[in-house]
Amino acid sequence: MSNDAAERQLIERIHNNPKYQDLVAKRSKFSWSLSITMFLIYYAFILIVAFVPKFLGIKIAAGSVISIGIPIGVGVIVSAFILTGIYVRRANSEFDEMNRQIKEETK
Amino acid sequence: MKQLTALASALVAGTWTTLLWAAEPAKAESKMNMTAIIMFFIFVAVTLGITYWAAARTKSTKDFYAAGGGITGFQNGLAIAGDYMSAASFLGISSMVFAKGYDGLIYSIGWLVGWPIILFLMAEQLRNLGRYTFADIVSFRLARVPVRTMSAIGTICTVILYLIAQMVGAGQLIRTLFGLPYEVAVVLVGVLMILYVAFGGMIATTWVQIIKAVLLLSGATFIALGALNHVGFNMEQFFSMAQEGIKTSALADHKKIVATNQDIFAPGALISDPLSAISLGLALMFGTAGLPHILMRFFTVANAKEARKSVFYATGFIGYFYILTFIIGFGAVLLVSHNPQYVDAVKGTLNGGNNMAAIHLAHATGGDLFLGFISAVAFATILAVVSGLTLAGASAVSHDLYASAICGGNADEKKEMRISKMAALVIGVIAIFLGIQFEKQNVAFLVGLAFAIAASANFPILILSVYWRNLSTRGAVMGSAMGLIATITMVVLSKTVWVDVLGNKAPLFPYKDPAIFSMTLAFVGSWIFSKLDFSDRAKAERSLYDAQNVRCETGIGASGASAH
Numbered sequence: 203m204s205n206d207a208a209e210r211q212l213i214e215r216i217h218n219n220p221k222y223q224d225l226v227a228k229r230s231k232f233s234w235s236l237s238i239t240m241f242l243i244y245y246a247f248i249l250i251v252a253f254v255p256k257f258l259g260i261k262i263a264a265g266s267v268i269s270i271g272i273p274i275g276v277g278v279i280v281s282a283f284i285l286t287g288i289y290v291r292r293a294n295s296e297f298d299e300m301n302r303q304i305k306e307e308t309k
Numbered sequence: 310m311k312q313l314t315a316l317a318s319a320l321v322a323g324t325w326t327t328l329l330w331a332a333e334p335a336k337a338e339s340k341m342n343m344t345a346i347i348m349f350f351i352f353v354a355v356t357l358g359i360t361y362w363a364a365a366r367t368k369s370t371k372d373f374y375a376a377g378g379g380i381t382g383f384q385n386g387l388a389i390a391g392d393y394m395s396a397a398s399f400l401g402i403s404s405m406v407f408a409k410g411y412d413g414l415i416y417s418i419g420w421l422v423g424w425p426i427i428l429f430l431m432a433e434q435l436r437n438l439g440r441y442t443f444a445d446i447v448s449f450r451l452a453r454v455p456v457r458t459m460s461a462i463g464t465i466c467t468v469i470l471y472l473i474a475q476m477v478g479a480g481q482l483i484r485t486l487f488g489l490p491y492e493v494a495v496v497l498v499g500v501l502m503i504l505y506v507a508f509g510g511m512i513a514t515t516w517v518q519i520i521k522a523v524l525l526l527s528g529a530t531f532i533a534l535g536a537l538n539h540v541g542f543n544m545e546q547f548f549s550m551a552q553e554g555i556k557t558s559a560l561a562d563h564k565k566i567v568a569t570n571q572d573i574f575a576p577g578a579l580i581s582d583p584l585s586a587i588s589l590g591l592a593l594m595f596g597t598a599g600l601p602h603i604l605m606r607f608f609t610v611a612n613a614k615e616a617r618k619s620v621f622y623a624t625g626f627i628g629y630f631y632i633l634t635f636i637i638g639f640g641a642v643l644l645v646s647h648n649p650q651y652v653d654a655v656k657g658t659l660n661g662g663n664n665m666a667a668i669h670l671a672h673a674t675g676g677d678l679f680l681g682f683i684s685a686v687a688f689a690t691i692l693a694v695v696s697g698l699t700l701a702g703a704s705a706v707s708h709d710l711y712a713s714a715i716c717g718g719n720a721d722e723k724k725e726m727r728i729s730k731m732a733a734l735v736i737g738v739i740a741i742f743l744g745i746q747f748e749k750q751n752v753a754f755l756v757g758l759a760f761a762i763a764a765s766a767n768f769p770i771l772i773l774s775v776y777w778r779n780l781s782t783r784g785a786v787m788g789s790a791m792g793l794i795a796t797i798t799m800v801v802l803s804k805t806v807w808v809d810v811l812g813n814k815a816p817l818f819p820y821k822d823p824a825i826f827s828m829t830l831a832f833v834g835s836w837i838f839s840k841l842d843f844s845d846r847a848k849a850e851r852s853l854y855d856a857q858n859v860r861c862e863t864g865i866g867a868s869g870a871s872a873h
Binding site for chain 2: 209210212213216217222225226229233234236237240241243244245247248249251252253255256258259266267268269271272275276278279280282283285286287289290293294298301304305
């Protein structure tokens with residue numbers, strides 16, 4: 203039981219640590235903005251498909267058969283990968299470092 | 310243990326006999342079947358070897374459910390990709406590109422965009438709050454029995470529907486590829502998946518996924534390169550030859566494209582009304598984040614950092630795979646649609662059905678040997694996916710229902726594992742039985758239904774429990790139940806089931822994809838019932854939110870997070 207009490211105190215201390223509040227605020231802002239970005243990219247694409255499908259059929263150059271829909275579609279796939287990369291990069295460095303400091307301070 | 314070993318050897322012996330017996334008639338049929346069967350034998354031998362190795366390492370429930378927590382981010386990324394790239398998506402999406410052009414790409418994009426969302430909002434949270442199943446997260450501060458029961462119901466519904474679709478697809482595919490009778494194929498898949506899961510648990514399932522992902526990615530890369538090599542890697546020529554190819558093709562789908570003067574490099578008939586498009590998009594995007602066999606993968610890594618790395622790798626592999634299926638689809642237009650060897654000109658389809666586009670292209674680019682390899686990979690793909698599903702279903706029964714809901718969290722570990730193995734056996738038998746029953750049904754809608762349930766019953770309570778302080782037990786259970794019931798009702802009353810399966814004249818519900826309604830209902834239901842919950846229990850649950858959040862953000866106290 204004493205273990206439980208110790209853990210409760212630890213959690214309390216972390217919760218009151220301004221660095222923790224800072225981490226939560228930063229991370230949550232970052233992850234929700236990235237989620238919304240992905241959501242907007244995808245739904246922009248779907249809405250174009252639904253309302254102006256002809257737009258995606260425009261050729262990339264005169265005399266070419268390739269439509270701009272192909273690079274745009276592949277672009278949506280690549281953007282998903284890039285967004286995950288952006289998140290992982292910042293989380294691996296900045297957020298993990300903040301987290302380490304919080305744990306250090308509240309030991 | 311002795312009994313289990315005896316059962317295992319009996320099952321292994323049975324499998325080999327079936328395989329040998331099955332190989333006999335196929336031998337006479339064609340050479341390609343023989344290479345395919347030999348390669349498949351090798352795959353089965355290797356994976357059974359892994360299962361044997363894994364069984365010796367599966368000593369605790371942690372080993373069984375979470376592979377001991379020792380999988381690295383990169384390995385888990387491959388395993389997630391393996392879980393997600395089913396034979397249906399490999400053959401289905403490439404043949405959709407083959408038959409409809411650009412629509413196939415639109416469809417595949419929907420399957421990918423859920424992954425970044427999982428990373429940003431859930432992967433680390435799952436790792437830090439859970440141990441073995443996603444119900445761990447929901448019941449972190451909510452009442453164990455009702456929440457676990459509801460989550461287990463959501464899990465089992467998703468798993469069984471998805472499994473039926475996979476089993477029927479497996480039976481049909483194997484019949485075409487290997488010349489085995491449908492029932493034999495379904496039983497074979499069922500027995501192998503029971504063996505992997507019951508004896509090797511998550512360790513064997515993970516390694517089967519990893520091997521399969523590597524085989525599938527390299528096989529698909531080779532097919533795509535073969536097709537591009539045909540035009541000297543000139544993309545302009547590749548697409549213009551595809552466009553020309555369709556004009557002279559004998560296939561019914563291609564004739565339709567020519568007759569309606571449709572541009573194969575622009576959206577076609579896939580998305581007819583915006584509401585359906587948005588609804589399908591929601592089901593795919595958030596359904597992925599509610600699939601129990603995918604969520605389980607996050608418990609196999611050591612910490613939040615590995616969890617996030619695994620989604621990064623998985624997104625890369627899956628995205629790359631969908632780009633390959635796009636090239637393979639058009640490659641098949643170039644190299645398959647005009648070759649009488651692959652086309653049934655009378656019926657206006659490909660030999661073995663239009664799903665065979667990628668398989669025929671494998672033969673056109675790499676000959677008999679490569680065809681055998683790809684056929685074996687397709688079979689391996691099915692096996693790996695059904696194993697992951699079975700493990701998720703078995704874990705819901707043993708960890709959520711038995712150990713947590715029935716035994717109050719104090720179950721004997723040995724007994725819990727035994728229950729889990731028995732559950733794997735029962736789920737396997739059910740899947741075999743239903744797989745055979747559904748042979749003649751069109752089961753494509755079942756995958757959509759599984760995703761819609763995952764998005765409406767599992768995802769809302771999972772995300773709310775992590776991000777919304779006010780969620781109470783009553784809100785979670787009611788919201789999830791409403792999402793589940795609404796999804797099933799709407800799909801049954803829609804054209805897919807009401808007209809196409811039950812044979813009624815007109816659908817009672819006008820839309821094919823219910824997610825936009827059922828997800829909304831689940832969220833609104835959770836919100837209303839939580840807000841109206843003034844019980845002491847709800848108060849206690851809210852007060853625990855801060856502690857949950859500390860653990861969620863920092864990983865302090867997370868299971869398996871200890872440094873050792």
